[in-house]
Amino acid sequence: MNMYQPAPSLLLPFPPVAREPGFGVYVHWPFCAAKCPYCDFNSHVRHEPVDQERYVAAFRRELAVMAARSRGERVTSIFLGGGTPSLMRPETVAAILEAIAANWTVAPDAEITMEANPSSVEAERFRGYRAAGVNRVSLGVQALNDADLKRLGRLHDVAQALEAVELARATFPRLSFDLIYARPGQTVEAWEDELNRAIDLAADHLSLYQLTIEEGTPFFALHKAGKLPVPDGETSAALYEATQALTAARGLPAYEISNHAVPGAESRHNLTYWRYGLYAGVGPGAHGRLQGRTGRHAIATERHPETWLKMVEDWDSGIVADEPLTAVEEADELLLMGLRLAEGIDLKRWRELTGRDIDARSEADLCAHGMVERLGPDRLRATPAGMLVLDAVVADLA
Known part of the structure; x- marks a missing residue:
């Protein structure tokens, strides 16, 4: 690192x-x-x-x-x-x-x-x-x-x-x-x-x-x-x-x-x-995260404009991917998006999704190296040094 x-x-x-x-x-x-x-x-x-x-x-x-x-x-x-x-x-x-x-x-x-x-x-x-x-x-x-x-x-x-x-x-x-x-x-x-x-x-x-x-x-x-x-x-x-x-x-x-x-x-x-909210994406190549019956769905539309247009005219949408996310996938996305922010992530949301805490050993190691820090008991963020290597930080925590 x-x-x-x-x-x-x-x-x-x-x-x-x-x-x-x-x-x-x-x-x-x-x-x-x-x-x-x-x-x-x-x-x-x-x-x-x-x-x-x-x-x-x-x-x-x-x-x-x-x-x-x-x-x-x-x-x-x-x-x-x-x-x-x-x-x-x-x-x-x-x-x-x-x-x-x-x-x-x-x-x-x-x-x-x-x-x-x-x-x-x-x-x-x-x-x-x-x-x-x-x-x-x-x-x-x-x-x-x-x-x-x-x-x-x-x-x-x-x-x-x-x-x-x-x-x-x-x-x-x-x-x-x-x-x-x-x-x-x-x-x-x-x-x-x-x-x-x-x-x-x-x-x-x-x-x-x-x-x-x-x-x-x-x-x-x-x-x-x-x-x-x-x-x-x-x-x-x-x-x-x-x-x-x-x-x-x-x-x-x-x-x-x-x-x-x-x-x-x-x-x-x-x-x-970045706060891992829900959003609809429309148009060629748009992405969205919408709530399904059991969890979030990752939705994507056809990228090529004219192909997307024909699909919508024939079938009302250009959706080419509609994948339900597991709780672990949602938690990983929450981590990846939220650690981009100066405010960091809400660890209560993480626990609700995964049923567990962030790995204490990984967090302690990253803290010792100045890559992450706690803001109270339920909020974790990357430091400026951690921001420079955020993919590695996320991989360690996830």
Whole structure:
């Protein structure tokens, strides 16, 4: 196990008491104007216009199926992800949100987030999304220098990104944007300068991801051929440490490995995932966790957009996997998701699922090595050092 120890200043603040996870609805719009070379998400480029009316009709049908599987749930968050949801017309977004409201009770204060790319942002379209009900936007900025934006395959430049941020702040109550760090050749000092600039622009939330080289992407082939050098483990750790320290000092501490917010401005939808709540997923390649008669079911839909569309038109949904989870599988998922959070996991929920306690010997060993810590008798979390090797920590505890 990597025994890298972060500076004492990185110790996480004592988190607030965790709220109930809530119930979320995720809608996947799978289309992009171009495929980024680092991206392994279910996104597709189409050179002919997408028939949005046909897709709206399909979303309505699949939403009805998912709602029938989750009767009685109250929607606390909706997330329009992709792909590039900001390629949808405002009337398409409105129709999808109306369909969700027709199938579930939606909380009056529900968080409704839409992802957007700066290259597809227009003032009129943003106003249309806001009128449709979107109250939070997440912008895929990714970098604040033009050379790296070009290398990352982005279609916007820094000037467009800044314009999109300004427009989003003027239109929506809440704003988040993404940046990718640990980019080729990036130093800690350069990243700190860029991150300070981002925090000056940010309203209340930032998602900061280390660049990962995913198999099957163009970046994977370039890296394998030695044409895309990435920071080594020591540099990556230093970049992570700098990220945690700087965001905390500037008032946006990490509440999850890669997500930072002014306290109270955390993404409610993503907290539903990390707190191991229930959620419905609709659209090509969407995933969900819905309650069955004996436990949770892991549900997934067909990834290929046109195949999904035909399946929904023929059979009302594009579901290709509907697997009941055992109590042990649920407990492992709870551990994997919850230890990403600064608030950690509720050990009472773990015991309810498994009928046993976390292995005392494994916990003691991880505590001794500074990888996990107790917050009272019923809450366990990973330390900043543990976050760096979270998969290993989870494997030891599970």
